[in-house]
Amino acid sequence: MRRRGRGASPPPTRSRENADERGEGHVNDDVTAATAQTRARPPRSDARRRPRWRPSVLLLVTLAAAVTGATVFAYAPAAQWLADYNQALIVDGYPQSVAAAVPGPADQRAEAHRYNEALSAGAILAADANVPTSSARTGQEFDYASMLRTDSGVMSRIQIPSIGVDLPIYHGTDEATLRKGAGHLEGTSLPVGGASTHAVITAHRGLPEAAMFTDLDRVKKGDLFTLTTFGEVLTYRVIDARVVDPADTETLRQEEGRDLVTLVTCTPLGINSHRILVTGERETPNPPQSVVAAGGLAEGAGFPWWAVAYLAALVVIGVYGWWAGRSTAARSRLAGRDAPADAPME
Template structure:
């Protein structure tokens, strides 16, 4: 006599192993995307609050901008691109000992200095004082020993950030910036636009590109290459655009456009549901659904 009672649902260890491998594989593959998005989100909150920090800083913005120009006037600019390191070092010094680098253009206790926007590669980063490991973990850093990024003739500021971090985008796409692209610095209420005039890869010993040029107002963005090896440096040098484009002035202080919509928040749950559906479906014995349909037809 045929037993019409359906067999019970049962989870096999093979199904469990496959499901766990798929689930954890999905998490591992998603980690860089999720971590990078969360890092960008944290950075966006810092830059979004930047102008409010500047408005409430002491000394006030006008005073700190004046001090920054005085610092630059007294600065002997220089920079070193040391081999086998992941960041350059500054070699410039200020002849005016009353001007404390760490206290000029300081918007908060962390040393927030400026906001850097590179539209061509969707970068919108806070710029902090110095290039310590802690600073560069989540932000761009101003290279001490080079001009403060407030513009003016005979200045050359250097801003650096990491490239290729698993959990932060930062300058990962700096190699995609092209001559003619523009980037914008918002510094204590000032808006400075720079147009890229040169991009190149240099050896650490080639530091002449970071020197001040008479009459020029320059900013160079620096990061390491190749990824994970760091034997060379990418230099993206921009020259000041004057007058500042009106659209850049109007967009100053606006909420960051990055990060974009977190699609991972859609496909991670969707992937989890698919894996769950696979586990549920696989728990039924072969022929279960055909037998169930047959019983319904015979009812």
């Protein structure tokens, strides 16, 4: 046998070789476990890229339908509120328009009285007409459009406290005029009062965007309404309220010595086959409450509660949409985690 030199290292023993093999085995096991965990768990970058709100098509359709429905329900009160707001602005500006009118208020009222004295007939409610017509003529030439004229186009103001009406009165009864407020029927007495006069004021009923004379059927005998014309307050007490069949043509004429005003609108709502007539006779002297109300500002449209309700509905719809979309995304993420991992390669 050969002897080993002093500088030669001894050969590895069997026990050391076994230890090395066990160490390598543990390393391989750790690598395999780490690889499996990596496959089972999505990368951080992928998780961040996933949307946190993932609505379904059904959810989007539902949200769109809910918003549309809320808007439709809010339209009528919103339109009426805006109409009331605009009419209040016009009514509140009427005294300034009268003060700036040329000729002045006293001269214009005097001219209106001369116009009334020249009238020869009253108004006719035709069966096929939406508003009354007039066969009246004046004994001398008068320019109706120049009577009680202001820059704003408003000739008077009507207030019916029992039903909360406060409207400007314009010349004529064409459709464009009646969309803005009440109209004075040309050919009937101008609303300045006086013996043997009969003025006819008409307005729409049942408009979705404005109240106008919608509640005129609620006015009863004994109720008061007020006309304010170029600074003069005229109070009328209701003496008659009736529904007229236009097939039985009825004429509204002046009555000797009486100061009358008739308010006219159509009925039933949406059909307009009949007419509501509310006639008032002049009350003198003016009741104090009428004078006070006539000198005050219009009540206006009030607080827009419809806007609060509409915004609240949109908030509820938005919160529900956010929650439902998040739930859909969460279910999708859980489904991805529960999917089986890829089988390890052999």
